[in-house]
Amino acid sequence: MTRGLENTDxxxxxxxxxxxxxxxxxDGIDGxxxxxxxxxxxxxxxxxxxxxxxxxxxxxxxxxxxxxxxxRQLTDAAEEIIAKGxxxxxxxxxxxxxxxxxxxxxxxxxxxxxxxxxxxxLDDPILAKQVADVQRTLLAQLTNVVRIAQEKRIIxxxxxxxxxxxxxxxxxxxxxxxDLAPDLLPRDDNWIYLMERVxxxxxxSPDPS
Numbered sequence: 001m002t003r004g005l006e007n008t009d010x011x012x013x014x015x016x017x018x019x020x021x022x023x024x025x026x027d028g029i030d031g032x033x034x035x036x037x038x039x040x041x042x043x044x045x046x047x048x049x050x051x052x053x054x055x056x057x058x059x060x061x062x063x064x065x066x067x068x069x070x071x072r073q074l075t076d077a078a079e080e081i082i083a084k085g086x087x088x089x090x091x092x093x094x095x096x097x098x099x100x101x102x103x104x105x106x107x108x109x110x111x112x113x114x115x116x117x118x119x120x121x122l123d124d125p126i127l128a129k130q131v132a133d134v135q136r137t138l139l140a141q142l143t144n145v146v147r148i149a150q151e152k153r154i155i156x157x158x159x160x161x162x163x164x165x166x167x168x169x170x171x172x173x174x175x176x177x178x179d180l181a182p183d184l185l186p187r188d189d190n191w192i193y194l195m196e197r198v199x200x201x202x203x204x205s206p207d208p209s
Contacts, residue, residue: 013051013061015041020062029059060120064127067117071134075141101188102175111176118173139165156204164202 019041023032034055038045052058101107121128142165149155155164178184186194 009051012043012047016043016048016051016058017062017065019043020058021066024059024062029063032059034058057120057124060116061124061127063113064117064120064124064131067114068130068134071138075134075138079141102191103182103185103188108179111172111179114173115176135169139169142168150204153204155202159202 016037019037020032022040023036027033034045034048037058038048048058052061117127117131121131139162143162146155146161146164150157150161178186
């Protein structure tokens with residue numbers, strides 16, 4: 001990076017977070033070194049400690065930023081569906097995030113990072129607002145997608161659309177509670193079968209006409 005960039009608080013904080021993500025992705029959470037992060041961001045160690053009380057706080061903020069970016073990708077996809085006024089394929093495929101193989105290492109890591117972000121947000125008002133704003137947008141858009149599916153008589157009309165959206169979001173977070181040990185995870189086939197039953201329960205009955 002080069003000097004001469006505007007150095008507002010938000011920009012400096014953002015540069016440190018972006019730099020931290022580079023080294024977290026390259027070296028892992030435990031391997032990312034503060035010296036590398038600071039040098040890559042073209043900042044000083046003093047600048048880092050002005051915004052983050054320790055290395056853990058910086059890592060949490062970086063993981064949170066990645067989480068927020070991923071959630072924004074989902075909101076953008078949902079917004080595109082809504083803008084077209086239709087649901088691409090079977091709307092109950094929104095359950096796909098739940099029915100993926102729960103023991104997949106990438107999914108386990110994603111859930112762990114998500115829990116870390118939510119925990120960090122409890123002690124960081126700025127982070128809490130950022131995550132809450134994205135969650136609010138995502139849930140609103142998912143709710144609209146469910147309502148579109150209800151209007152098309154694909155999802156039952158007697159279920160609350162917002163509750164379905166919350167279920168889709170909360171189930172993946174809840175799975176993190178059984179990620180503590182491999183023996184706590186359900187078998188993939190049993191989990192997928194259960195979720196298929198949930199999807200079937202949400203599906204509207206065929207139109208008798």
